[in-house]
Every structure is written in structure tokens, then in C-alpha cells.
Amino acid sequence: MLPLFEPPPPTPLDDAACRLLQVRSIYAEPEALATPRGQQVLGRFPDARVVEVPSHWQIPELHGNEGNVERWVRVKTETLVLGVKKSLSARLNGRSSDFIAPSTANGCAMACAYCYVPRRKGYANPITVFTNIEQITRYLRGHVGRQGIKTEPDQVDPVAWVYDIGENNDCSVDALVSDNVADLVATFRTLPTAKASFATKLVNRQLLDLDPQGRTRIRFSLMPEQDARVLDLRTSPVGERIAAIDDFVEAGYEVHLNFSPVVLREGWELDWAELLRRLDDEVGAPFKAQAACEVIMLTHNRDLHEVNLGWHPKAEEVLWTPAQQQPKRSQSGMWNVRYRNDVKRQGLTRLQELIGEHAPWLRVRYAF
Numbered sequence: 001m002l003p004l005f006e007p008p009p010p011t012p013l014d015d016a017a018c019r020l021l022q023v024r025s026i027y028a029e030p031e032a033l034a035t036p037r038g039q040q041v042l043g044r045f046p047d048a049r050v051v052e053v054p055s056h057w058q059i060p061e062l063h064g065n066e067g068n069v070e071r072w073v074r075v076k077t078e079t080l081v082l083g084v085k086k087s088l089s090a091r092l093n094g095r096s097s098d099f100i101a102p103s104t105a106n107g108c109a110m111a112c113a114y115c116y117v118p119r120r121k122g123y124a125n126p127i128t129v130f131t132n133i134e135q136i137t138r139y140l141r142g143h144v145g146r147q148g149i150k151t152e153p154d155q156v157d158p159v160a161w162v163y164d165i166g167e168n169n170d171c172s173v174d175a176l177v178s179d180n181v182a183d184l185v186a187t188f189r190t191l192p193t194a195k196a197s198f199a200t201k202l203v204n205r206q207l208l209d210l211d212p213q214g215r216t217r218i219r220f221s222l223m224p225e226q227d228a229r230v231l232d233l234r235t236s237p238v239g240e241r242i243a244a245i246d247d248f249v250e251a252g253y254e255v256h257l258n259f260s261p262v263v264l265r266e267g268w269e270l271d272w273a274e275l276l277r278r279l280d281d282e283v284g285a286p287f288k289a290q291a292a293c294e295v296i297m298l299t300h301n302r303d304l305h306e307v308n309l310g311w312h313p314k315a316e317e318v319l320w321t322p323a324q325q326q327p328k329r330s331q332s333g334m335w336n337v338r339y340r341n342d343v344k345r346q347g348l349t350r351l352q353e354l355i356g357e358h359a360p361w362l363r364v365r366y367a368f
């Protein structure tokens with residue numbers, strides 16, 4: 001008798017990924033709890049207590065900036081929220097993607113000092129999973145269908161409509177919580193005119209099993225290690241992200257790089273040159289043949305600056321540099337700061353020169 005086929009076991013999580021989420025409480029809208037996806041999340045964390053809430057937006061004990069970083073990290077580690085995404089729409093983007101897909105999650109278990117994701121729920125925001133994934137993927141299939149064929153190549157992609165699926169979240173962490181990311185990858189696998197795309201700072205090797213067949217672009221976010229050590233809290237080390245690149249290409253992902261945020265501080269040029277040389281040495285020809293990057297200069301925020309001063313003033317030494325920054329009112333009415341036009345222009349030009357010098361195979365999709 002032939003042995004029964006046994007699917008390969010899922011790639012085990014490394015310790016760092018396991019430490020990110022030790023869920024004890026799940027705050028859930030009743031409607032979300034009733035969905036199969038909501039039940040799947042409960043099944044993954046069977047020991048968590050469930051607290052019903054009327055809305056994922058209003059959970060005072062979880063959201064906001066009160067307290068300190070230990071509390072926020074505890075909230076991010078030990079709590080999840082389940083909600084239903086009510087209004088579905090795909091917004092025009094034109095930079096990292098053609099469209100921003102409707103969110104399947106917001107919030108993050110990591111804690112980067114410059115992160116803009118907490119701007120609505122506060123720094124302590126844990127991951128909210130939207131459980132109406134069938135509705136969201138159905139909406140996406142319809143939206144892609146309505147675009148027809150992409151006839152005008154643009155910097156985002158020459159032929160595919162690209163949808164960012166991780167605007168307010170990191171999909172590599174979300175994939176630890178539920179199959180939402182797997183479902184999105186599977187959806188785009190069947191859409192020959194479109195691609196999913198997300199930037200990430202975590203290496204989750206379970207994503208290698210998802211068989212994206214070139215229809216998902218993962219953008220590994222990189223910065224010099226000296227910056228990442230101060231700013232990229234709870235993320236995978238930069239060396240680990242670089243080491244994962246070839247494996248993700250081999251697994252069928254399109255892999256791009258996201259140089260973001262670029263922080264201009266004393267010595268930045270030397271450290272970026274070192275990062276680019278390291279990339280040139282350590283990644284393989286198949287990655288280089290399809291590689292592209294986006295370059296995004298730091299934008300910071302006055303409120304976030306105040307929050308960070310309370311727990312991580314060292315980060316503010318490099319993030320808040322008024323002598324070279326100017327204020328700018330964001331679309332949502334917040335006061336952001338970004339590098340003065342002349343400083344930014346010089347920085348972008350210099351970084352692109354460094355890329356040309358040390359990683360000439362790396363096409364810059366856009367620099368902003």
C-alpha cells in the first residue's frame with residue numbers, strides 16, 4: 001500500500017517571533033467573534049481570555065500614549081483585538097503601490113520609534129485583526145477586475161496593478177496571528193493583472209510556505225545597523241533581514257527593498273555605504289536581477305516626539321533635529337516635521353549616488 005501523503009510541517013517560528021506574541025487577552029467585537037477567522041484566532045491562542053467590546057476603535061485600557069514603554073510592549077505582546085472592517089475601499093497611492101488595499105489589520109507588535117501607525121490609536125496599539133477576510137478579498141478581486149489591463153507602465157510596476165496590503169500593519173507579524181496574509185497571497189496568486197505588496201521589518205519564515213508565484217512583492221525594510229539598534233525596536237536584526245532575501249526570492253516572492261526612514265545624522269553616508277556594500281556582497285544574482293528600492297526620508301511628528309522623550313530620548317537625538325527640519329501640516333491635520341527642502345534634496349541625491357556606486361544593480365523606484 002502507498003503511504004498516505006503527508007503535507008510538510010509548517011516552518012517553525014524562531015524564538016524572536018515567538019516572543020513577540022504571548023497573547024493573554026483578546027478584545028473582540030461580537031460580530032468578529034462569530035466569523036470563522038475570529039474563531040481561528042481564538043483557536044491559535046486558546047488560553048486567552050475573551051473580552052467583548054462594542055467597537056475596536058474605543059478600548060481605553062489598550063489605546064493611547066499613557067504609561068510607559070514597558071506597558072505598551074506588554075499590551076502589544078499580550079493583547080489582540082478582533083474587529084470587522086466596515087467600509088471597504090482601495091485608495092489611490094502612486095508611490096509604494098498603485099492602490100492601498102482595504103486593511104486586514106492595523107496596529108503592530110513591534111515598536112519602532114518613528115512609526116506613524118499609532119497615530120490614530122496611540123502608541124500602545126496592539127494588533128487589530130479584521131476578520132471579514134472573505135468580504136475584503138472579494139472586494140479586491142472586483143476592484144482588480146474593474147481596472148482591466150495596466151496599459152501605461154509606471155515606477156510602481158510596468159504591467160501589474162500593485163496593492164499595498166500593509167499600510168497600517170506589518171504583514172509578517174499579522175501572519176503569526178491568522179491566515180489573513182495567506183488568504184491575500186492566495187487571492188493575488190489568481191490575479192494575473194495585479195500584485196500584493198507590503199513592507200516588513202520582521203523575518204517570518206512561515207511566509208516561505210505560501211507559494212506566491214510572483215504575485216506578492218515583499219519589501220524588506222533596511223537601514224544601517226547603527227540606526228536600527230536605536231530605532232527599530234522588537235524587529236528582526238538588519239543582518240537577518242538581508243540573510244532572508246534570497247530565500248524569499250527562491251520561494252516565489254518578488255523582493256524589493258524599502259530604505260525607510262533615511263535618517264540624516266553625523267556619519268550617515270559612511271553607514272549607508274557600508275550597508276550597500278554588504279548587500280552587494282551577501283545577496284544572490286536572482287535577487288539582483290529583479291531588485292528595486294524605494295527611498296523615503298524621515299518624517300517625524302511633534303506629538304510622537306513628546307511621547308518618545310518620555311521613554312526613549314536617545315531616539316529623539318537623531319529623529320528630532322530642528323536645525324535641519326521644517327514643519328508640515330499632514331492631510332489628517334497633524335504637525336509633522338521633515339527635512340528642509342535643501343537638506344532633503346542633498347540627502348536624496350547623495351544616497352542615490354551611493355546606491356549607484358556600491359549597488360549599481362539596484363534600481364531606485366522612487367526617492368522621496
Ligand code: SF4
Nearest residue numbers: 108110111112115201
Ligand atoms: S514594524 Fe512597521 S508598523 Fe510595526 S512598529 Fe515598526 S514601523 Fe510601525
